[in-house]
Amino acid sequence: MLKILNRLLLEHDGHFIKDLSNIEKNTLNSLTIYSRNELIDKHDLDFITKLINMTELNSVQLVLNRCQSIPKNVFNNFDNLSQLTIASFSGSFEEFNFEYLKNLTTLILEKNELSKLESGIFNGLKNLDKLIFASNKIKLLKGKVFNNLTNLKELNLNKNDILQIENDAFNGLDNLKYLILGSNGIKSFKKNCFIDLKNLSTLDLSYNKMLDFEQNTLNGLINLEHLRLEGNLIETIKANVFNELKNLKQLDLNKNKISKLEDNAFYGLNSLENLFLINNQIETLNQYAFNHLKNLKKLFLYECKVKFIDKNAFAGLINLEYLILEGNQVNFLEANVFNDLKNLKELDLKRNKILELEQNVFAGLINLENLNLGNNDLRLLKASVFSDLENLKSLDISYNKIVTIEDNAFSGLIKLENLDLNNNLIVKLNRFTLNGFGKLKYLNLSTNKINIIEQDTFSGLNNLLGLNLGVNQLIKLEKNIFIQLENLKNLDLNSNKISSLDEDTFTG
Template identity: 30%
Template sequence: MIFLVLFSVLLGVWNCRSQMILNDMSWINTCPSECECQYSQSSQMFLSKWKTENNDEHLIKSAVCVFNNHNINFTHRLSDDIESITFLQENDTQTIFTNDILKHFQKVQSIDLQGSLNSATVHITNSVFHNLEHLKFLALQRVDMTGAQKAFAKLSELEVLYVIHCTIGYLKWEMLDGLLKLKELYLLQSGIKELYGFAFYGTPELRRLFLSHNDLLSVDADAFVGLLKLEYLDLSNNQIDHLSGLTFPPLPHLQWLELKHNPIKVIFPHCFQFLNGTQHLTLGHKQQPVHLMKFSFRGLYSLKFLHIPNIDNDILIEHMFYDLRALMHLNLQGRIKIINNRAFNGAHKLLKKLILHNCQLQKLYKDSFHGLEVLQVLDLSLNNLQSLEEETFRHLKSIRHILLHNNKLKQMPSELFFENHQLQAISLHGNPWNCSCNMKDWKENIVMSNYIEPIAENCTNQYNCTEEMVPITDINTSPVCESPVIYKGEELFTVLKRLNCQ
């Protein structure tokens, strides 16, 4: 009975809403020929994917309009209570958007303004958006903002600002002043050369800031002053070539920092001393190797994931990873010839995954992995290891997967097979093995197990991402003999059966 009552109420509400929509079709019938007007689901709108709160499903009045320099006045024939507008520029010369074009849209919440892909240009004025008190989402693409540094300054209800391929150059505080509710800011591919002091001071609620694919040569702490709620900062794909203790101010809630594809040469000590809450850090550039020093990561107490795709260190030594007490995943690629004793001290307590893949690695010591008692995955594949000392892996009490394929190993201590009960797989193929009864303790089920390797990052939420390890089934994982000559090219375990080792 209760269900029938609720169903009747909901049905009545739906019929009422549907009737209201049917009674309000006149705005569609009077839609300008330059536009397509319709009711749209809120979840289907261009900027809905950035909406994370109060994401209720409802119908809104929307329009998609094509404009040029001669027909821009059609906006006055659109319904005044329209809520979402997308403007697409035709391939003509220049068009100037002024306050008079948009000021009567008092209920608009979303505007997407896209300039032409060709040589046509869209200009905006300083006051173009100043009467739009309810605007929450604004996207500008290929728009010339020269002389319009204050275009966003009075949008106190704006929550998301998306700017791509626009002309900015120098970002000053006046551009973002008064954006008190802004939570996400995307300034991409807009030729930003410098961030002036207090550039983001007018956005105290900002959570996510994207500044990738610009021309930043350096950043200073005073540019980020006031961003006490910032959680995500993307500075990737710029020209930043150095970091120092003056680069970042205290950002207590910053969880994710992207610095990849910047030509940073050296990570000096104390660069990250104020980023005590950061959990994810990626840095490095394919064309510019980065060099680590002692205490390079001091202050990153909460860091869980560190990825450096192009490291340049002859040797990893103790205290390089000092203060990384929460680190769980370390991924290094590039050039590391030697790993010294206790090299990972400071990051050893919680480290579960250590990737040293394709690092030109030549030498390990018996205490290279000292302290890594909870490590589960160790990837040493595609290196230049020729031999391993006895007890190299003795500290790895929890190790499950070891990848040693595609090195230059001829022999390997057998201790790993009978001292470690956690080991599930060890990849040994692609090495020039010298097959003999010294290998009689190798366990075929572990060596022949489908080895694992990382694939694309798997994100359980927006800030918690790690590389997912998956089994590889289409590769022959059997070690093959290189010597003696009589066994060359034969699989190891076939040879061991013929040797009948006791």
């Protein structure tokens, strides 16, 4: 006890002790107690009541290095405590260890050496709201181990060694909202494992070793809104596996080994808004793959090794706003492949292998605002290829191999404000190349091979603010070439081969 008292006084500089004759004046909201003894005696904490006003003490942290045992009645004077943290404990808790903590709302047992949870250890914690049991060595969750925690809202079992969860392990957790089981060794779940969690809103099963996900695993989760399954070993999303999750809004399946989406894989997910499939192995997006996701707003297929997209792959996604296909291996897009995406605002096709854009490839994208085609293998932009994109504001076609831009290639882009064509192989610009850009503000043509800019090339670009022609092969600029750029503020001509300028070059 004396060692604990000495450390306590050092930790708090003794400032909390104002008057030993009147304990009511000695107040602390939180207290940290260190012990390096192998045992804590049942009276080791009794001195606290003789030093401070216990009614004001809300939080206690016990750092129990080397300690193997905690007596049952060690907390008998802490009945007003709302938060208790125990760290560096290598023993096990006995039944009724916490029975005196009637007002405890948060119990943090993180970073200990605890290897088992026995039934009854949480007896008496009728008001507990949050239980954090992360970074321990639990291998088995026994049935009804949390049975008495009827008011628990959050249960964190992250970073344990859990391999098995018995039926009824979550029995009694009628009010649980958040369950975190990430970073364990779980390979599978028994049928109806979560059946008691009617009010659960977030379930984290990330970074386990799940190979499969069977139907009925998620039965009972009628109010689940967020399901995390990233970092597992799942290869196939089977039909109807999520059909119980009527209220799910976000599904994370990143960093698995998914190569197949069965028909009706996402059946029942009527409320889903965000679907993450980043870093998987889905080479083919089959027709109607996402057909049941009527309310989906964001679909992330970043680096999924996608090679082929069926013409009807995105059918049914009538409310989709963001589609991210960056970092795949797509080399061809069929005409009308995005036809159902009437509400799409952003389409990211960066870092694919697209060779050519077919006519009508962007048909249906009437509300698209941002299109990224950077880092592909495009060599030619055909006339009117973007004509369906009447609301487009930003177009990035940088880092391709474009040599030829057909006349009126950009026709229809009446609201475009940003056009990035840097790092291509463009040689010549004429008056039809940039036709119809009345609202364009920024144009980047740097790092091409441009050596000719014909007169009137920039005709109609009255609102242009920034023009980058740096790192090209310009030798000469025509008189009055920029005359219509009356609002231009920034012009970059660095690293060209211009040796002289006419006095009327920058008129306007």
